[in-house]
Amino acid sequence: MTVDDKTIVGGTAPSIALPLVSGGSRRTHSTLFSLVLVSPLLLLIFFGFVYPVGEMLVSSLFSPGFTLDNYARIFTKPLYLKVLYRTLEIALLTTLGAFVLGYPVAFAMARAKSKLVPWIAACVLIPLWTSVLVRSYAWILLLQRKGIVNNFLIDIGLIDKPLKILYTEHAVLLAMVHVLLPFMILPVYGSLRSISVELPRAAKNLGAGPVTVFKSVYLPLSLPGIFAGSILVFILALGFFVTPALVGGPTTLMMATLISQQTTELLDWEFAAALSTLLLVVTLVIAFAFRHVLSFSKGFSDGN
Amino acid sequence: MEIRTERGRVAAQNSMRVNHRKLSIGQLVFGGIVALILVFLVLPTLIVAPISFSDARYLQFPPTELSLRWYAEYFTDKDWVAATLFSARIALSTTLAATVVGALAAVALVRGSFPGKSIVLGLALSPLLLPHIVIAIALYLFFAPLKLTGNFFGFLLAHTMLAVPYVVISVSASLQKFDSTLELAALNCGANRVQAFFTIVLPNILPGVFAGGIFAFISSFDEATVAFFISGIDGKTITRKLFEDIDFSLTPVIAVVATLLVLVSLLLLGVYQFVQSKMDQPKHS
Amino acid sequence: MKGAPVSIQRVVKTYGDVLAVNNISLDIVAGELLSLLGPSGSGKTTLLMMLAGFELPNTGSMLLGGNDITFMPPNKRNIGMVFQKYALFPHMTVAQNVGYPLRMRKVPRDVIRQRVANALDLVRLGSYGDRMPSQLSGGQQQRVAVARAMIFEPPVLLMDEPLGALDKKLREQLQIEIKSLQERLAVTVVYVTHDQEEALKMSDRIAVLNEGVLEQVGTPADLYRKPQSAFVADFIGKMNFISGEIHECQSGVSVVRLSEQHFLRLSADVSANPALQRGQKVQIAVRPESLGIASAGQGGQSSIPGVLEANIFVGTHHTLIVGLSVGTPEPIHIQIPDGAVGSDLSRGDSIDVVFNPKKTHIFHADDAVK
Numbered sequence: 001m002t003v004d005d006k007t008i009v010g011g012t013a014p015s016i017a018l019p020l021v022s023g024g025s026r027r028t029h030s031t032l033f034s035l036v037l038v039s040p041l042l043l044l045i046f047f048g049f050v051y052p053v054g055e056m057l058v059s060s061l062f063s064p065g066f067t068l069d070n071y072a073r074i075f076t077k078p079l080y081l082k083v084l085y086r087t088l089e090i091a092l093l094t095t096l097g098a099f100v101l102g103y104p105v106a107f108a109m110a111r112a113k114s115k116l117v118p119w120i121a122a123c124v125l126i127p128l129w130t131s132v133l134v135r136s137y138a139w140i141l142l143l144q145r146k147g148i149v150n151n152f153l154i155d156i157g158l159i160d161k162p163l164k165i166l167y168t169e170h171a172v173l174l175a176m177v178h179v180l181l182p183f184m185i186l187p188v189y190g191s192l193r194s195i196s197v198e199l200p201r202a203a204k205n206l207g208a209g210p211v212t213v214f215k216s217v218y219l220p221l222s223l224p225g226i227f228a229g230s231i232l233v234f235i236l237a238l239g240f241f242v243t244p245a246l247v248g249g250p251t252t253l254m255m256a257t258l259i260s261q262q263t264t265e266l267l268d269w270e271f272a273a274a275l276s277t278l279l280l281v282v283t284l285v286i287a288f289a290f291r292h293v294l295s296f297s298k299g300f301s302d303g304n
Numbered sequence: 305m306e307i308r309t310e311r312g313r314v315a316a317q318n319s320m321r322v323n324h325r326k327l328s329i330g331q332l333v334f335g336g337i338v339a340l341i342l343v344f345l346v347l348p349t350l351i352v353a354p355i356s357f358s359d360a361r362y363l364q365f366p367p368t369e370l371s372l373r374w375y376a377e378y379f380t381d382k383d384w385v386a387a388t389l390f391s392a393r394i395a396l397s398t399t400l401a402a403t404v405v406g407a408l409a410a411v412a413l414v415r416g417s418f419p420g421k422s423i424v425l426g427l428a429l430s431p432l433l434l435p436h437i438v439i440a441i442a443l444y445l446f447f448a449p450l451k452l453t454g455n456f457f458g459f460l461l462a463h464t465m466l467a468v469p470y471v472v473i474s475v476s477a478s479l480q481k482f483d484s485t486l487e488l489a490a491l492n493c494g495a496n497r498v499q500a501f502f503t504i505v506l507p508n509i510l511p512g513v514f515a516g517g518i519f520a521f522i523s524s525f526d527e528a529t530v531a532f533f534i535s536g537i538d539g540k541t542i543t544r545k546l547f548e549d550i551d552f553s554l555t556p557v558i559a560v561v562a563t564l565l566v567l568v569s570l571l572l573l574g575v576y577q578f579v580q581s582k583m584d585q586p587k588h589s
Numbered sequence: 590m591k592g593a594p595v596s597i598q599r600v601v602k603t604y605g606d607v608l609a610v611n612n613i614s615l616d617i618v619a620g621e622l623l624s625l626l627g628p629s630g631s632g633k634t635t636l637l638m639m640l641a642g643f644e645l646p647n648t649g650s651m652l653l654g655g656n657d658i659t660f661m662p663p664n665k666r667n668i669g670m671v672f673q674k675y676a677l678f679p680h681m682t683v684a685q686n687v688g689y690p691l692r693m694r695k696v697p698r699d700v701i702r703q704r705v706a707n708a709l710d711l712v713r714l715g716s717y718g719d720r721m722p723s724q725l726s727g728g729q730q731q732r733v734a735v736a737r738a739m740i741f742e743p744p745v746l747l748m749d750e751p752l753g754a755l756d757k758k759l760r761e762q763l764q765i766e767i768k769s770l771q772e773r774l775a776v777t778v779v780y781v782t783h784d785q786e787e788a789l790k791m792s793d794r795i796a797v798l799n800e801g802v803l804e805q806v807g808t809p810a811d812l813y814r815k816p817q818s819a820f821v822a823d824f825i826g827k828m829n830f831i832s833g834e835i836h837e838c839q840s841g842v843s844v845v846r847l848s849e850q851h852f853l854r855l856s857a858d859v860s861a862n863p864a865l866q867r868g869q870k871v872q873i874a875v876r877p878e879s880l881g882i883a884s885a886g887q888g889g890q891s892s893i894p895g896v897l898e899a900n901i902f903v904g905t906h907h908t909l910i911v912g913l914s915v916g917t918p919e920p921i922h923i924q925i926p927d928g929a930v931g932s933d934l935s936r937g938d939s940i941d942v943v944f945n946p947k948k949t950h951i952f953h954a955d956d957a958v959k
Contacts, residue, residue, distance in 0.1 A: 001421075024644075024645040025417075025644050025645065026491070026642060026643045026644065026645070026662070026663060027484065027488065027643055027644075028415055028417040029412065029415055029416040029417065029497075030416075030417075031412070031416075031417060033412075033416065033417075033497075034412040034416025034417060034418040035412075035418055037408045037409065037411055037412035037416060038408070038409050038412040038413070038416070038418070038424055040404070040405045040408060040409070040425070041405050041406070041408070041409040041428055041468060041472075042424070044405055044461070044465050044468065045427050045428075045430075045431075045465060048439075048443075048461045048462055048464070049434070049439060049442070049460060049465060052439075052442035052443050052445070052446040052523070053438065053439075053442045055442070055445070055446055056386055056441065056442040056445055056446075059445065063578070067530055100447050101341050101344070104334065104338050104341060105338055105341050105342065105345075106336055107338075108334075108335070108338040120338075120342060122346075123342040123346040123589050124342075124345060125573065126346060126349055126569070126570065126573065127345050127346060127348070127349050129519075129522050129525035129526075129569045129572075129573055130349050130453060130526070130565070130569045131525075131527075131528060131543065131567050132526070132528055132571070133526070133528045133543050133546055133547060133550075133562075133565070134349065134352060134526075134562040134565050134566055135348055135349060136350055137352065137546075137550055137558065137562055138349065139348060139561075140349035140550065141350070141351060141352070141355065141365070142348065146362070148351070148365045148409070151365070152476065178345070178348060180343065181345060182345075182484045208348060210330065232433075236433075238435065238438055239434075239435025239436070239438065240435075240650070241435075241436060241437040241440075241528075241529045241532075242435075242528045242529055242532075242547075246547075246550060246551075247546075256435065256436075256437040256529075259437055259441055260437070260533075262391065263441055263444065263445075263533070264533075269445055270566035272445075273441070273445060276438045276441045276442065277438075278434055279437070279438055280434070280435065280438045283434065283435055283438075287430075287433050291426070294408055294433075362889075383789035483676070485672055485673075485674065485676045486645055486676050486678060486679075488641075488663070488672075488676070489670070489672060489676035489678070490678075491642075491643075491662075491663040491664045492641060492642075492663055492664070492668070492669075492670045492738075493664075493689050493690040493693055493737065493741075494664050494665075494667075494690050494694055494741070495664055495666050495689075495693045496662075499693065503689075504678055507680045508679065508680055529605070
C-alpha cells in the first residue's frame with residue numbers, strides 16, 4: 001500500500017459526535033481489580049466494627065422489645081447528666097490546654113535550626129508512641145499521696161501534708177493534656193511548616209515587629225492546623241478510657257469509665273450499650289461535620 | 305579596611321562571632337518555655353526507668369539503692385511471661401495481617417479507579433478516631449456470652465482493624481512518591497500486572513511497607529483499652545495485666561514492665577528512623 | 590530485526606470533555622522513522638500511549654504488521670518504548686535493567702547475560718553493566734533505556750520525546766546515534782517530539798498534529814516546501830505571514846490586495862488549497878530565505894516597501910528585520926547570504942521586499958494560527 005499526502009483523513013471539526021463513554025486507561029487498575037484489593041479491608045471493618053456495633057445498638061434498643069428507656073436514662077438521671085457534662089468539660093479544657101502548650105512547641109519545631117529539630121521531634125514522638133498505660137502510670141507515680149510531686153514539695157518545705165492530687169478532676173485534666181498534646185502539635189506543625197520562609201521576611205521588611213509578624217502571618221496561616229488538631233484532640237478526649245480510669249477516681253467518672261463501670265461492675269449491659277452508642281454517634285457526627293478539616297491533618301490525598 | 309595587628313584581627317573575628325549568636329531576650333524566654341513544655345512531654349515516660357532499678361519495695365524517687373531484683377521477679381513470674389508472650393504473638397500476627405490488608409487497600413486507593421474512593425479512604429482511616437472503648441464494649445458484649453473472651457482471633461480482628469490505618473497512610477505515601485511510569489515501563493517490557501508489582505513496585509515502596517509494619521506492631525503491643533475488655537483468664541495481654549496490677553497490687557514490678565514497654569517503643573522507633581533515612585534518599589538523578 | 594508497518598485507523602480519544610485525538614488515521618511504513626510532531630496538547634503523546642497500550646481509544650483501531658492490537662494488553666504487544674524520563678528501574682543495575690524484558694520472556698540466564706552484553710556494546714556502554722542508574726549521566730541513562738527497548742528485537746520502537754531533558758550538544762549527538770541505529774537495524778520508529786528541527790533532521794516522514802487533528806504527513810522536504818495549512822507552515826521552520834484579500838484570481842495569477850493602494854502579484858498554484866475567490870481573506874506565507882531585496886521603488890509588482898529595523902550577522906548569512914508599510918504590524922525576517930546585495934544595509938534604510946511568486950504560499954485567513 002503506497003502512502004502519499006492524499007490519504008490523509010482529518011478535519012478541523014469533529015467528524016463524529018463525542019461518544020458518551022471515554023476510552024479506558026491502563027495507568028490505573030480496573031474497577032473490578034481495585035474492588036478485589038479493597039475487599040479485605042472492607043471485610044475487616046465490617047466484622048471488627050460494623051457488625052459488633054450493630055449488635056450493640058440493637059441490644060440497647062431492645063431489652064427485649066423495643067424501648068428507648070436506656071437512652072432516656074442518660075438524659076434524665078442527674079448522675080449521668082453530670083458525667084456527660086464533665087466529659088464535655090474536660091474534653092474542652094483538654095483541647096484548650098493542648099493548644100496553649102502545644103502551639104509553642106509546634107512553632108519551635110517548625111522554625112528552629114535543623115540541628116535542634118530532631119530533639120524536639122523526639123520529645124513529641126516518644127510519648128506519642130509509648131503506651132498510654134505507661135504514661136498514665138507515670139502520672140500516678142507523680143501525683144499520688146506519696147508520689148514524686150508531693151515528696152518534692154514536702155522536702156523543700158512548701159507544704160507539710162501531702163496534697164490530694166490524684167483521683168481528682170485536675171489530675172485527669174493534667175494527664176489528658178499530657179497524653180493528647182502530640183495530637184495537637186503535629187497538625188499545627190504541619191501547617192506552620194507549609195508557610196513559606198519568605199512571608200515573615202516580607203512582613204519584617206515592611207516594618208512589622210515580631211508580635212505583628214506572628215499575628216498577621218503565622219497565626220492566620222496555621223489556623224487549618226489548629227482546627228485539625230483541636231477537633232482531633234477533642235474527639236479523642238471524649239472517648240478516652242485508660243487515663244481517666246487510672247488517674248481519675250470514682251468521683252470523676254467520665255463517659256468511658258462510666259461505660260466500663262456499667263459493663264464490668266454493674267453488669268447492666270443494655271445501658272452500657274446505650275452509652276457506648278451515644279458516644280459513638282457523637283464522635284461520628286463531629287468527625288463527619290469536620291471531615292475536611294481533619295483530612296488536612298492526615299496530610300493525605302486519595303490519589304485521584 | 306585593613307587590619308594590621310594580630311590583636312585587631314582576632315577582635316574583629318570575635319565581634320563577628322558574637323553578632324551571629326546574639327539572641328533577643330524574647331527568643332530566650334520563648335526557648336525556655338518550650339524547653340519546659342518538652343520536659344513535661346517526655347519526663348513522665350522516662351521516670352519509670354529509674355524506679356524500676358530501685359531496691360526499695362515502695363516508691364522512692366530518686367532511688368537510693370539500685371538493684372535488678374524486680375527485673376528478676378518479672379522474668380521469673382509465669383503470669384507476666386505468659387502475658388508478654390501472648391501480647392507478642394498478637395502483635396506479630398496483627399503486623400502481618402495489617403500490612404497485607406493495608407498495603408492492598410493502599411494500592412487500590414492510590415492506583416485504582418472505583419467509585420466511592422473517598423468513602424473507602426474514610427473507612428480505612430476511621431479506626432484512628434473511633435473511641436477504643438466503643439470497640440472494646442461492642443466486642444466484649446459480642447464475645448462474652450459466647451465465652452470467647454481471651455480468644456486470640458478476637459484480638460487479631462480488633463487489633464488488625466486498629467493497626468490498618470497506619471499501614472494505609474505509610475504505604476500510600478510511599479506509593480505516591482513512586483514514579484508510576486516505572487510500572488508502565490515494566491508492562492512494556494513484558495511484565496503482567498502481578499509481576500510488575502512484585503519486581504518493580506514493591507521493592508521501591510518497601511520502606512513505606514516496613515514503616516507501616518512498625519507502627520502496626522507498636523499500636524498492637526501497647527494497646528490497652530480493647531485488650532482490657534476482651535482479655536480472659538487464659539488470654540491476657542501484658543497491658544491488661546499491667547492495668548490490673550496498677551489498680552490492685554501496686555508492686556515495683558510494674559515499673560519494670562513499664563520500662564520494658566518504653567524500651568520496645570524506643571527500639572522500634574529507632575528502626576523506623578533508620579528506615580526513614582533510607583526512604584529519603586533520592587532514587588532518580 | 591525487521592520492522593513492521595503500523596496502521597492507525599480512525600482513532601478517537603477523549604478525556605472527559607476534552608477531545609485529545611480527533612479521528613486520526615495514519616499509516617506508518619515498515620522500517621521508517623516517523624515523527625509525531627506538534628505543540629503540547631496536540632495529541633501526539635496520547636497517540637503514542639495508545640500504540641503502547643497504556644490508553645485505550647474510544648473508537649478506531651490500530652494494527653501492527655496487520656494484526657489488530659487495539660485492545661491487546663501492553664505486556665503482550667512486543668513493542669519497545671523509550672520514555673521521556675528514561676524510566677530506568679532505580680533498584681536494579683544497568684545490566685538488570687537491560688535484561689528485564691528477556692527475564693519476563695523467560696529467556697535462560699546465560700543467554701540473557703550474553704545478549705545484555707551485546708546490547709550494551711551497541712549503545713557503547715559495554716563496561717557500565719554493574720552500575721546503578723543513579724550513577725549515570727542523562728545521556729548514558731537514555732542509551733540504557735534504548736538498549737532495554739531494543740534487546741528483545743521488537744518490530745516497532747516508540748520514543749516519547751527521549752532527548753528533551755538533555756543539553757543541545759548531547760541532543761545532537763544522540764539524534765545522530767539513534768538515527769543510525771534505526772537505519773542499521775531497519776526497525777520502525779514512531780518518534781514523538783515538539784522540536785521541529787529534530788523532526789526535520791531525523792525523520793523519514795513527519796506527521797504534524799494540532800489539537801488532536803492530523804494536519805499533514807510527508808517527508809521533511811514536503812512539509813518544508815509545500816505546507817498545506819498555515820499551521821504547518823508556521824510550525825516547521827521560520828515563516829513570515831502577511832494578511833490581505835484576494836483582488837483577482839485567474840489563469841495562474843493572483844493579485845492580493847494588502848491595502849487601499851497596495852497590491853501584490855503572486856502565482857496562484859503554489860498552495861494546495863481549493864480555488865481562491867475574489868474577496869476572500871487570505872494569509873500569505875513566505876520563508877525568510879525566499880524573499881529578496883531591491884532598492885526602494887525598484888521592486889515591481891511582487892514587492893512591498895519597508896524600512897530596515899535591524900541587520901543581524903549570523904556568520905554564514907544575514908537576517909534582516911524589516912518593518913513593512915502594509916500587510917502586517919509585525920516585522921518580517923529576510924535571510925540573505927553574506928555578501929549578497931543588501932548585506933551592508935543598516936537601520937533606517939528604505940527598501941522594497943521582493944516576493945518570489947513561485948515560493949509564496951497562500952492560505953485561507955481562518956486557517957491561520959496567529
